[in-house]
Amino acid sequence: MIAVDDLVVSFGDDDEVKRAVDGIGFEVREGETFGLVGESGCGKSTVLRVLAGLNPSYDGRLRIAGRDIGPRRDKALMKSVQMVFQDPYGSLHPRQTVNAQLMEPLRIQGLDDAAGRVERALDAVGLGPAFRYRYPHQLSGGQRQRVAIARALILEPDVLLLDEPTSALDVSVQAEVLNLLADLKAAGGLTYVLVSHDLGVIAHMCDRLAVMTEGRIVEELDVQELVAGAARHPYTVTLLRASETYGEGGVPAATSETNEATIPEPRKT
Amino acid sequence: MHEPLLRVDGLHVSFRTHRGLVNAVRGVSFEVGREKVGIVGESGSGKSITGRSVMRLLPPAAEARANRLSFRDIDLLRASEKQMLDIRGGQIGLIMQDPKYSLNPVVRVGDQIAEAYRLHRGGNRKAARASAMAMLEAVKIRDPERVYRLYPHEVSGGMGQRIMIATMLLAEPDLLIADEPTSALDVTVRLEVLSILDELIETRGLGLIFISHDLNLVRAFCDRVLIMYAGRIVEELPASELEHARHPYTQGLLAALPRIHERRERLAVLQRDPDWLDGPTYR
Ligand SMILES: Nc1ncnc2c1ncn2[C@@H]1O[C@H](COP(=O)(O)OP(=O)(O)O)[C@@H](O)[C@H]1O
Ligand SMILES: Nc1ncnc2c1ncn2[C@@H]1O[C@H](COP(=O)(O)OP(=O)(O)O)[C@@H](O)[C@H]1O
Ligand SMILES: [Mg+2]
Ligand SMILES: [Mg+2]
Numbered sequence: 254m255i256a257v258d259d260l261v262v263s264f265g266d267d268d269e270v271k272r273a274v275d276g277i278g279f280e281v282r283e284g285e286t287f288g289l290v291g292e293s294g295c296g297k298s299t300v301l302r303v304l305a306g307l308n309p310s311y312d313g314r315l316r317i318a319g320r321d322i323g324p325r326r327d328k329a330l331m332k333s334v335q336m337v338f339q340d341p342y343g344s345l346h347p348r349q350t351v352n353a354q355l356m357e358p359l360r361i362q363g364l365d366d367a368a369g370r371v372e373r374a375l376d377a378v379g380l381g382p383a384f385r386y387r388y389p390h391q392l393s394g395g396q397r398q399r400v401a402i403a404r405a406l407i408l409e410p411d412v413l414l415l416d417e418p419t420s421a422l423d424v425s426v427q428a429e430v431l432n433l434l435a436d437l438k439a440a441g442g443l444t445y446v447l448v449s450h451d452l453g454v455i456a457h458m459c460d461r462l463a464v465m466t467e468g469r470i471v472e473e474l475d476v477q478e479l480v481a482g483a484a485r486h487p488y489t490v491t492l493l494r495a496s497e498t499y500g501e502g503g504v505p506a507a508t509s510e511t512n513e514a515t516i517p518e519p520r521k522t
Numbered sequence: 523m524h525e526p527l528l529r530v531d532g533l534h535v536s537f538r539t540h541r542g543l544v545n546a547v548r549g550v551s552f553e554v555g556r557e558k559v560g561i562v563g564e565s566g567s568g569k570s571i572t573g574r575s576v577m578r579l580l581p582p583a584a585e586a587r588a589n590r591l592s593f594r595d596i597d598l599l600r601a602s603e604k605q606m607l608d609i610r611g612g613q614i615g616l617i618m619q620d621p622k623y624s625l626n627p628v629v630r631v632g633d634q635i636a637e638a639y640r641l642h643r644g645g646n647r648k649a650a651r652a653s654a655m656a657m658l659e660a661v662k663i664r665d666p667e668r669v670y671r672l673y674p675h676e677v678s679g680g681m682g683q684r685i686m687i688a689t690m691l692l693a694e695p696d697l698l699i700a701d702e703p704t705s706a707l708d709v710t711v712r713l714e715v716l717s718i719l720d721e722l723i724e725t726r727g728l729g730l731i732f733i734s735h736d737l738n739l740v741r742a743f744c745d746r747v748l749i750m751y752a753g754r755i756v757e758e759l760p761a762s763e764l765e766h767a768r769h770p771y772t773q774g775l776l777a778a779l780p781r782i783h784e785r786r787e788r789l790a791v792l793q794r795d796p797d798w799l800d801g802p803t804y805r
Contacts, residue, residue: 292708293679394565423564423735428778428789435788450709457780457789480782495709496782498742 254412254444255281255304260313262299273299274311275468281412286438286445288455288462288476290492296468297448301414304446305336318411332362335405339417341397345389351375351400352385358408374407378433395426399433406437415447419454431458452496456480464489526553527697527729528576531590535571537583546571546584548753554697558723558730560740560761562775563750569733572750573699576731577616578606593697612642615690619702621682624689625674631685632658632670635692642693657688661718680711687719697729705734716743737764737775749775751798758805768804770795 262274274296281287289297302308303315306326315322317334338344346354355371364370372382378399389397398418405413415434419427431454437443449455455462456476464472464486472486484490535547547568552559561569575586578598591598593614601609610616618624626634635654636647643653658666661684674682683703690698700719704712720743723730734740740747741764749757749772757769767773777790795801 292710424737424775424778425564425792428780428791431780432788432791451780452709453780453782456782457785480785491710493782495713498713 254283254285254318255279255287255446256314256316257300257304258314258316260300260303260311260315262296262303262308262311272468274303276313277463277465277468277470278313279463279470279473281444281446283444284438285461286447286459288459289446289448289465290450290452290455290462291465293450295465297465298416300465301336301416301446301448304412305334305414306331307336328362332408333410334412334414335408335410336414336416337398337401337405337418340421341394341401342389342421344401345397347389350386350388351380351392354400355404355407358404362408364408370407374403377406377437378403379429393426394422395429398422398426398430402430402433402437409442411442412444412446415445417448417450420450427454434458452479452493464492526555527594528554528731529590529592530572530576531588533572533575533586533588533591535568535575535580535584535586537581538585539583546753547575547586550750550753550755552748552755552758554729554731556696556727556729557746558732558744560732560734560744560747561750562734562737562740562747564775565735567750568753569735569750570701573616573701573731573733576699577610577614579610579616611638611690611695612693613695614697614699615693615695617683617686617690617698617700617703619705621679621686622674624686625682627674630671630673631677632666632672635685635689638689639692653692654688657692658685660691660722661685661688662714663688678711679707680715683707683715684718687715687722691722691726694726695728697731698723699731699733701733702735703732704739705736712739738779754803755805756798756803769798771798 258278260274260277261272263270263272265271277300289300291297299308303311309324317330322330352371355374356367359367359370371385375382375384380396380399380403384396392400418434419430422430434445435458438445447455447458456479459476461473461475462479463470466488472484472489474484478484479493484493530553531551533547533550534545537544537546550568550572561572563569571580571584574580575591576598580586588599593609596605596609625631632654635657636650639645639650639653655666655670658669663669663681663684669677669681677685703719704715707715732740732744741761744761747759747761747764748755749769751771757767757772759767764776767776774790774792778792780789
């Protein structure tokens with residue numbers, strides 16, 4: 254469904270170029286849920302933004318649904334790949350009703366039966382028609398994320414790019430949103446790329462995953478392999494151990510700081 | 523643990539808002555000795571407001587009352603503002619989620635630690651500098667000379683939180699209140715910061731109130747856990763017994779967690795019962 258080959262994304266000017274994504278490649282099969290994990294600032298969101306067409310300046314090859322993708326995208330492609338962001342507060346327009354925000358992509362795509370589509374999209378994410386005329390501040394965090402998912406789904410995409418879709422939510426709300434995403438996918442026709450810093454979420458949702466550090470993929474493996482302890486790269490092993498430790502009790506002995514010492518804080522995206 | 527440092531009995535906090543009175547904390551009671559006590563619950567359950575009540579750092583719109591709120595033999599309800607200034611950062615330290623808001627952006631981090639030292643312990647600049655340097659080493663910063671000279675924006679999240687911990691501990695407090703201290707950190711960095719905190723608390727024999735929305739984290743890190751729901755402590759149990767929680771809310775939170783080694787088709791969804799608002803608690 255998706256094939257990425259030697260993708261490079263650089264930021265900054267001539268004096269100081271930073272390769273946020275430093276030559277990565279991976280493939281996502283149709284109908285699969287593919288996970289991307291790694292420390293903050295390692296380039297996960299940048300990869301998703303390139304796939305979503307939100308970051309047109311990159312090097313490398315991109316194929317989606319069997320087509321080579323250039324930096325400029327046509328309407329059909331824009332429709333076929335949709336993204337859901339981490340922050341359900343920031344990703345919705347504060348002064349527009351749910352209805353207006355769901356209508357917008359339909360208008361851009363010039364699709365008919367807008368009212369029917371809005372109703373069906375809200376229904377699919379478990380929100381009744383009463384939510385149509387609410388504003389974001391009248392919704393809970395979980396409801397906002399449902400609206401964001403509805404907005405991504407309303408164009409009936411093939412690929413949903415999920416960037417930490419539940420990290421701003423309480424666990425009970427996270428469970429609802431993850432179940433919803435699983436149900437939508439079970440209904441057919443969707444491929445997911447899921448970014449999360451929570452290996453529990455990745456293990457629950459994904460078939461395969463890629464582990465990133467500093468703009469590169471250091472390991473790609475099946476979730477079963479990860480869970481069975483078959484990870485080989487030291488970073489994956491550390492990440493798994495750290496995630497298990499605070500799931501099962503016991504904090505390891507204190508160590509000196511790793512090389513994360515003085516890396517400037519990554520920009521919030 | 524026998525001699526509690528902090529005693530909270532029947533704490534109520536309400537806010538006057540244009541939509542009426544919001545009861546954020548509704549009759550919370552607990553004690554903390556030289557131990558690690560976790561407060562967990564969903565956002566809005568009243569964790570931060572409870573922690574801030576102890577420090578008397580509530581927003582102006584808040585009204586607090588309690589049968590008792592005492593630290594050692596100090597009545598925190600009646601302490602003067604001057605006394606509170608001495609207690610805050612002196613005897614009770616507060617560590618917050620984002621050190622960026624607690625550190626002064628235009629002062630080198632080392633100088634901030636030294637300044638905190640002089641504020642609470644007096645002494646000359648040279649002694650303060652030496653103590654700051656020693657404290658940076660105590661939080662396992664490898665190159666304290668270099669880090670001393672950095673500005674807050676030049677340090678990573680994990681390093682910033684180490685510096686916060688160093689600053690808090692210089693005054694040699696007896697009690698630390700940490701409000702989501704590692705929620706903004708990556709998993710691996712989070713563990714490093716926690717193990718440092720753990721070691722310092724153990725060796726210095728401090729009491730800790732660890733506020734977090736993360737049940738797993740609290741279970742791994744604390745001795746005892748208080749579970750808050752809608753402004754009340756609905757359950758209290760040793761961290762090692764969390765698996766045997768009796769309150770349906772605690773059980774529901776545990777069941778909602780995705781787990782690495784237990785793949786389930788669907789995650790359990792919390793069915794909130796209106797009865798939890800004022801129903802039985804398990805302590
Ligand atoms: N628009 C941008 N301009 C400059 N630097 C950026 C921009 N977007 C991301 N970066 C940098 O690229 C790196 C990767 O960022 P990102 O993809 O957001 O990481 P992640 O999602 O893994 O946390 C970071 O160092 C970040 O600071
Ligand atoms: N400044 C405020 N004005 C009105 N209500 C507030 C204010 N701050 C907090 N609250 C209320 O107090 C409740 C508890 O807040 P808080 O202790 O911050 O929750 P937690 O830390 O558990 O997420 C919230 O549900 C909110 O309604
Ligand atoms: Mg990101
Ligand atoms: Mg809070």
